[in-house]
Amino acid sequence: MSKHAYKVVELVGSSTSSIEDAIQAAIKRADQTLRTLRWFEVVQTRGQVENGEVQHYQVVLKAGFTLEGEYP
Amino acid sequence: MSKHAYKVVELVGSSTSSIEDAIQAAIKRADQTLRTLRWFEVVQTRGQVENGEVQHYQVVLKAGFTLEGEYP
Amino acid sequence: MSKHAYKVVELVGSSTSSIEDAIQAAIKRADQTLRTLRWFEVVQTRGQVENGEVQHYQVVLKAGFTLEGEYP
Amino acid sequence: MSKHAYKVVELVGSSTSSIEDAIQAAIKRADQTLRTLRWFEVVQTRGQVENGEVQHYQVVLKAGFTLEGEYP
Amino acid sequence: MSKHAYKVVELVGSSTSSIEDAIQAAIKRADQTLRTLRWFEVVQTRGQVENGEVQHYQVVLKAGFTLEGEYP
Amino acid sequence: MSKHAYKVVELVGSSTSSIEDAIQAAIKRADQTLRTLRWFEVVQTRGQVENGEVQHYQVVLKAGFTLEGEYP
Amino acid sequence: MSKHAYKVVELVGSSTSSIEDAIQAAIKRADQTLRTLRWFEVVQTRGQVENGEVQHYQVVLKAGFTLEGEYP
Amino acid sequence: MSKHAYKVVELVGSSTSSIEDAIQAAIKRADQTLRTLRWFEVVQTRGQVENGEVQHYQVVLKAGFTLEGEYP
Amino acid sequence: MSKHAYKVVELVGSSTSSIEDAIQAAIKRADQTLRTLRWFEVVQTRGQVENGEVQHYQVVLKAGFTLEGEYP
Amino acid sequence: MSKHAYKVVELVGSSTSSIEDAIQAAIKRADQTLRTLRWFEVVQTRGQVENGEVQHYQVVLKAGFTLEGEYP
Amino acid sequence: MSKHAYKVVELVGSSTSSIEDAIQAAIKRADQTLRTLRWFEVVQTRGQVENGEVQHYQVVLKAGFTLEGEYP
Amino acid sequence: MSKHAYKVVELVGSSTSSIEDAIQAAIKRADQTLRTLRWFEVVQTRGQVENGEVQHYQVVLKAGFTLEGEYP
DSSP: OOSSOEEEEEEEEEESSOHHHHHHHHHHHHHTTOTTEEEEEEEEEEEEEETTEEEEEEEEEEEEEESGGGOO | OOSSOEEEEEEEEEESSOHHHHHHHHHHHHHTTOTTEEEEEEEEEEEEEETTEEEEEEEEEEEEEEGGGGOO | OOSSOEEEEEEEEEESSOHHHHHHHHHHHHHTTOTTEEEEEEEEEEEEEETTEEEEEEEEEEEEEEGGGGOO | OOSSOEEEEEEEEEESSOHHHHHHHHHHHHHTTOTTEEEEEEEEEEEEEETTEEEEEEEEEEEEEESGGGOO | OOSSOEEEEEEEEEESSOHHHHHHHHHHHHHTTOTTEEEEEEEEEEEEEETTEEEEEEEEEEEEEESGGGOO | OOSSOEEEEEEEEEESSOHHHHHHHHHHHHHTTOTTEEEEEEEEEEEEEETTEEEEEEEEEEEEEEGGGGOO | OOSSOEEEEEEEEEESSOHHHHHHHHHHHHHTTOTTEEEEEEEEEEEEEETTEEEEEEEEEEEEEEGGGGOO | OOSSOEEEEEEEEEESSOHHHHHHHHHHHHHTTOTTEEEEEEEEEEEEEETTEEEEEEEEEEEEEESGGGOO | OOSSOEEEEEEEEEESSOHHHHHHHHHHHHHTTOTTEEEEEEEEEEEEEETTEEEEEEEEEEEEEEGGGGOO | OOSSOEEEEEEEEEESSOHHHHHHHHHHHHHTTOTTEEEEEEEEEEEEEETTEEEEEEEEEEEEEESGGGOO | OOSSOEEEEEEEEEESSOHHHHHHHHHHHHHTTOTTEEEEEEEEEEEEEETTEEEEEEEEEEEEEESGGGOO | OOSSOEEEEEEEEEESSOHHHHHHHHHHHHHTTOTTEEEEEEEEEEEEEETTEEEEEEEEEEEEEEGGGGOO
């Protein structure tokens, strides 16, 4: 982490295929409003099951974006 | 939790009567700006005391709202 | 806790009215199979929200029942 | 929390009716000796069960009292 | 999570190829006895190594199944 | 831990003489129903006191048994 | 903490000189948008090193601001 | 734990021979002033080493005594 | 930590200037009654903010004093 | 885990493609000096983001190697 | 802990007879390379079971040795 | 944190004057052997007290150094 000031937000993303996809989904969706996301940390990994099959993975992330980026 | 993308916020509400009221107070107040709140989780329960009586309960919540809801 | 041997199970109950009711719901429901429940500990308190109102409370419990009770 | 110096004690109270009553019971009882209790935080909520009914709730609190109050 | 009562069990699954496969293995195996599994949460991810290569991944899950499902 | 699928249960055992005895008591008692216990991890160590003497030790364990063992 | 409703945000500040400066940097920077910050709690203290010297300290804070303050 | 009100204190005891002895040492010593100790929970187990030999074990306990017991 | 028996108390101190001053304030104030304090551990660091400036730092400590010291 | 003595080290690996690759990278790299690595446990999963895309995953591991292996 | 600089390592020892023996085994074995070990803290206690009997105890320790001691 | 592989070590430093000095002392001392230290994280802050005055601060750090740096 560089010497910027950050704000940290908590996000939840989901995917039917993999944990990595669920992470990317959370970041992509958030990035529409938060253009300066720089890093994430996985807080929790979970999912839903039907008939003994994982239906989708859900990943809770903490994600940091630079405060500078808010004032273009 | 369904397969939506969520943002999670942390809120503090208080009530002079009960823990459930303090939860509801945090959610009601936040809901004026965050219309798509879907779930909460209690992070901490505390309160203030005077003359040996609880004056009010304070509850810290994590609350999730769907990101879709931000774009009506 | 007395000197019995215990098995500890994790249960989730819910109620539209209060945290205490959600605890009781988890215990009542479990007690149909686990007749010797002796104590519980709240692990997590959460709930669901619609239109800015709590719809129901959910409480996750660890609950201990005496192993002796399994062999009537 | 104001700028006083505090000592923090850990207390356990119980009630047959509610979590809030168990909190108040711990504080009331402690307040006979600790007249300057100012705030509490719930550390653990648990209880005892008999025949599938909660017999009483027990709440473990951290409670802070001002050190100034000890020297009237 | 809907308003059902749940029991939560802890499971360990393993796979030589991926974390997602280890999750699925735990759920599939448990589902033979626990037909109403609804969700899981990853508690721990680990694995075994030989000659500098991961031999298999092991994932510890908490998994919730509806109590209603036990009485067909 | 080998590559088996496990189920993890939580057990409480007690002994008037030592922590090791309390561990063994929990495992022995559980083993009457769970014949394939393979490992344990101590979650909590506590006990009861009377007249300034430890009356008995209580140990809370997580214990893993192979799911294969359930189908002889 | 008084009986207001709060929202809690997570912030990261940094300083080349001290932990206190890094705290103040996070708060000053955030305060440009969040004028009603009332309290903070340090979540993590870390930093970066070059040639055996600390280059800067980074402090992760939770910070609470009154929700009332958003509607002047 | 019965339905009494408790105060919980944190104690450290040590022994050159065993963990159980260190627990007993903490309780015995505290019991001179705190005559109504009822239970303990081990918070931390550590020790000191010299020349590759454990010199003594130190055990940190939380211990609960009934508040009633203070007023004989 | 030497082989003494200790009692551990939790203290909160505050200072307008630094974290170290808040630690010292908690210890000085407690030391009027607890003359045998030997060590402390920081449990939490927080503070209050006004107009974007830290007003004071608050530090929660666990502090250990030798039980021998109570009987001069 | 067998009955060997182990030393546990903490490692960080990274990969642009997956969490599993980041785990393998940490282990491969460490294995050049630590030839007797036997198991790992994931401590933290995080990553870096640019323009709304994950740039690389970083995984923090605890990894155990047998002490016997150090003396060939 | 005195005012030395320390490095902390994590070790795992095992014993067929007791927790104390497993601690001593970890320290003895490590001490062949780390001659200046001064203290340890138990991080986890676990073990393996066969036919309802504990086969051996495993203890994970954090152990601190003085850095000065490395340069005789 | 960049995309290097890291090893993480745990260090303890101390200072009679400030927390920042204790951090620097741990890093300086370790850096004689570990020339590629890049970042640290504070794990614990504590200290020793005599006659109601802090004698010295002790800071426990996790510190990461690049594995590449080991092979000059």
